[in-house]
Amino acid sequence: xxxxxxxxxxxxxxxxxxxxFMFGVFGSHIVLGNTSFNKFLGDIRNPLNxxxxxxxxxxxxxxxxxxxxxxxxxxxxxxxxxxxYYELDDDSIIxxxxxxxxxxxxxxxxxxxKGRAYDILITQQILTDVNEYMGDISYHVSEDKVVFNLxxxxxxxxxxxxxxxMMTIGKQAKIISESEILGVEEQHGLFVLSYEGHQExxxxxxxxxxxxEDSSLTYQQADxxxxxxxxxxxxxxxxxxxxxxxxxxxxxxxxxxYTHNALVHYASPHGLExxxxxxxxTRDVCQGPxxxxxxxxxxxxxxxxxxxxxxxxxxxxxDFPQWFMFDKFYQIQAHESxxxxxxxxxxxxxxxxxxxxxxxxxxxxxxxxxxxxxxxTEDHKMIExxxxxxxxxxxxxxxxxxxxxxxxxxxxDTLQPANHDLTTRMVSGWTVALLYExxxxxxxxxxxxxxDLSEELLNLATNIKNDYMKYMIVDGIPAGFVVFEDxxxxxxxxxxxxxxxxxxYRLLPFIxxxxxELADNEVIDDYIKLIDQVFMHPDGVRLMDTAVKYEGGKKTxxxxxxxxxxxxxxxxxxxxxxxxxxxxxxxKIGMADRVYDAIYQIIPINMTEHVKNAEVRQSNMYFSSxxxxxxDRYEAKRDFERVRKGDIKxxxxxxxxxxxxxxxxxxxxxxxxxxxxxxQHLHLDPVIDKELDGMTFSYHFKQKNMSITYHYGPRRLTLxxxxxxxxxxxxxxxxxxxxxxxxIILDQDGPIHIEVWTK
Numbered sequence: 001x002x003x004x005x006x007x008x009x010x011x012x013x014x015x016x017x018x019x020x021f022m023f024g025v026f027g028s029h030i031v032l033g034n035t036s037f038n039k040f041l042g043d044i045r046n047p048l049n050x051x052x053x054x055x056x057x058x059x060x061x062x063x064x065x066x067x068x069x070x071x072x073x074x075x076x077x078x079x080x081x082x083x084x085y086y087e088l089d090d091d092s093i094i095x096x097x098x099x100x101x102x103x104x105x106x107x108x109x110x111x112x113x114k115g116r117a118y119d120i121l122i123t124q125q126i127l128t129d130v131n132e133y134m135g136d137i138s139y140h141v142s143e144d145k146v147v148f149n150l151x152x153x154x155x156x157x158x159x160x161x162x163x164x165x166m167m168t169i170g171k172q173a174k175i176i177s178e179s180e181i182l183g184v185e186e187q188h189g190l191f192v193l194s195y196e197g198h199q200e201x202x203x204x205x206x207x208x209x210x211x212x213e214d215s216s217l218t219y220q221q222a223d224x225x226x227x228x229x230x231x232x233x234x235x236x237x238x239x240x241x242x243x244x245x246x247x248x249x250x251x252x253x254x255x256x257x258y259t260h261n262a263l264v265h266y267a268s269p270h271g272l273e274x275x276x277x278x279x280x281x282t283r284d285v286c287q288g289p290x291x292x293x294x295x296x297x298x299x300x301x302x303x304x305x306x307x308x309x310x311x312x313x314x315x316x317x318x319d320f321p322q323w324f325m326f327d328k329f330y331q332i333q334a335h336e337s338x339x340x341x342x343x344x345x346x347x348x349x350x351x352x353x354x355x356x357x358x359x360x361x362x363x364x365x366x367x368x369x370x371x372x373x374x375x376x377t378e379d380h381k382m383i384e385x386x387x388x389x390x391x392x393x394x395x396x397x398x399x400x401x402x403x404x405x406x407x408x409x410x411x412x413d414t415l416q417p418a419n420h421d422l423t424t425r426m427v428s429g430w431t432v433a434l435l436y437e438x439x440x441x442x443x444x445x446x447x448x449x450x451x452d453l454s455e456e457l458l459n460l461a462t463n464i465k466n467d468y469m470k471y472m473i474v475d476g477i478p479a480g481f482v483v484f485e486d487x488x489x490x491x492x493x494x495x496x497x498x499x500x501x502x503x504x505y506r507l508l509p510f511i512x513x514x515x516x517e518l519a520d521n522e523v524i525d526d527y528i529k530l531i532d533q534v535f536m537h538p539d540g541v542r543l544m545d546t547a548v549k550y551e552g553g554k555k556t557x558x559x560x561x562x563x564x565x566x567x568x569x570x571x572x573x574x575x576x577x578x579x580x581x582x583x584x585x586x587x588k589i590g591m592a593d594r595v596y597d598a599i600y601q602i603i604p605i606n607m608t609e610h611v612k613n614a615e616v617r618q619s620n621m622y623f624s625s626x627x628x629x630x631x632d633r634y635e636a637k638r639d640f641e642r643v644r645k646g647d648i649k650x651x652x653x654x655x656x657x658x659x660x661x662x663x664x665x666x667x668x669x670x671x672x673x674x675x676x677x678x679x680q681h682l683h684l685d686p687v688i689d690k691e692l693d694g695m696t697f698s699y700h701f702k703q704k705n706m707s708i709t710y711h712y713g714p715r716r717l718t719l720x721x722x723x724x725x726x727x728x729x730x731x732x733x734x735x736x737x738x739x740x741x742x743x744i745i746l747d748q749d750g751p752i753h754i755e756v757w758t759k
């Protein structure tokens with residue numbers, strides 16, 4: 001469990017985190033601010049719990065021997081609390097770890113249920129640096145408080161010289177050296193506390209860049225506070241349905257936890273398996289956090305994110321870094337990026353304007369980032385950033401076309417080109433569709449305020465669509481990639497005409513072309529059939545029709561896809577992020593039954609009820625992938641059809657650290673339950689299976705609580721019993737929802753209840 005607390009909404013360094021594990025790690029990777037450089041305790045690198053030195057461990061003397069508290073009788077997690085319950089023959093030991101959601105304070109409590117006294121040892125490996133064994137550990141003791149300072153030669157000290165951690169250990173605690181307890185030289189950074197004859201032990205850990213804050217919350221108070229906080233982000237989201245409440249509860253529960261997961265990704269970038277991070281990916285932050293806060297109606301925070309991202313635009317070339325740190329380590333960043341990265345800020349800006357009509361953002365002044373100076377420049381209006389961005393995009397087109405070069409890759413990091421020459425001659429069908437969508441949305445929103453720029457963007461979108469149809473659609477199927485050869489001939493990769501890679505289909509251009517409304521109506525049925533035949537598996541859609549061939553790490557076309565030894569994440573092809581976008585595409589075309597089925601293919605709560613070949617998964621964590629349980633990549637390639645048949649187990653991949661939770665929340669709230677904002681109006685556009693007739697959704701709009709009841713039937717909408725004029729928006733594939741004037745809602749004195757009929 002990863003508990004995060006502090007200033008979670010505005011991305012300052014005043015965010016603290018701690019990670020614990022059921023098997024007896026009560027704290028690890030305790031950190032204030034930058035999750036790579038500012039660590040107090042280190043990381044758990046062995047998921048089998050073989051090594052016991054890292055993290056915070058507890059030993060209790062029983063029958064004259066110290067025994068480690070490892071796997072408990074049960075383990076309980078809340079948003080800001082964790083409890084281990086150890087049932088002994090004649091007693092029960094409870095360990096509580098809890099944090100204050102508002103302050104940089106963490107607590108550990110160990111106690112005997114029957115009030116019996118024990119000798120207790122608590123070990124923790126101190127870092128105050130990036131990794132273990134990098135320097136001396138400096139601390140001083142004053143009464144029952146131990147303050148740990150940074151060494152002056154650490155990266156953290158250079159940026160945060162006043163960063164310090166304090167442990168309040170109790171006046172009866174005794175500090176024991178490594179040599180005394182283990183008989184080894186003092187070199188491992190172990191800080192060992194001994195308590196003799198104690199019924200209860202309490203330890204408090206505080207962190208600060210200035211003055212320590214205190215907190216006196218109990219376990220229950222901290223748990224209640226955290227639950228209220230995470231539920232409050234989505235204003236107590238709740239679904240009810242008389243005949244399907246079990247599945248409604250799964251959604252209610254998972255949205256609480258995915259809110260927690262999404263805020264970790266946004267405010268304290270790191271995960272469990274991927275325990276370092278400390279940076280925003282430009283692509284990631286323009287998806288997960290922005291989509292979370294869109295669902296939450298927090299456009300003020302989205303505005304902040306957009307301005308922070310544009311501040312990272314490079315002065316020299318108008319592009320954006322693949323990733324960047326956002327605190328005082330802001331100079332640590334990538335100086336290159338994949339071909340799609342420059343599009344994501346454009347897309348985020350377009351959808352922000354579509355919701356808010358806040359054109360003042362384009363007059364806001366923000367700096368550029370200079371690649372050569374590695375520092376910020378003077379401020380420029382956002383409209384200047386946008387024009388520079390557009391010039392860079394146009395300059396990336398393959399000569400004679402309106403198709404952007406692949407560059408260093410696209411969303412699927414495993415398909416980075418092995419041959420550098422391909423970066424300038426290859427085009428991704430997915431990237432083209434993403435660019436078309438972004439230009440279309442932004443161009444339409446700028447019609448009134450920036451007419452000339454609007455026309456330029458919309459003309460570009462038209463030309464991109466024409467070239468997409470001309471070059472990317474071959475035999476009625478979107479190519480994964482098209483290579484423009486030197487002799488002006490075209491070759492196709494990840495397409496039935498592909499004679500080189502052994503791969504015939506790629507999922508991403510199918511679903512993104514529907515989301516972007518680039519695909520024509522008449523091809524949708526064929527696309528659906530192909531998705532079912534080629535990409536759909538019991539645990540969700542996969543990225544390609546089969547696994548990439550592996551030859552011991554030999555590279556031919558794609559760097560990571562052909563070199564990675566592990567058959568997981570994108571390599572294993574069921575990347576949950578892409579499955580969520582599949583859900584979005586099905587909602588776009590109005591396939592409510594498919595949407596509903598696809599949701600439960602990836603929710604980890606009681607997963608085997610929907611995915612029979614799934615291994616049990618931790619039910620409150622986002623899993624980045626669903627990985628078939630092959631022993632190696634050779635076996636995976638040979639027996640890949642077993643995945644489609646469902647006769648091999650599938651297990652969860654890396655947990656937590658992803659833009660996926662925020663994107664998932666947005667799909668549920670906006671694209672499925674249909675609650676969104678369009679030009680400051682409430683936009684209701686539900687895509688609800690007819691079996692869910694009568695479902696009620698409790699939510700909010702412009703700080704007003706409301707409930708919505710969904711019905712299957714001819715289009716109609718009532719608000720507190722009054723029929724509302726049927727003003728709708730159309731997308732390319734279906735009649736798309738209702739627009740409700742916000743003044744109608746704001747003028748209501750009491751509760752707001754909406755009933756909506758669609759089919």
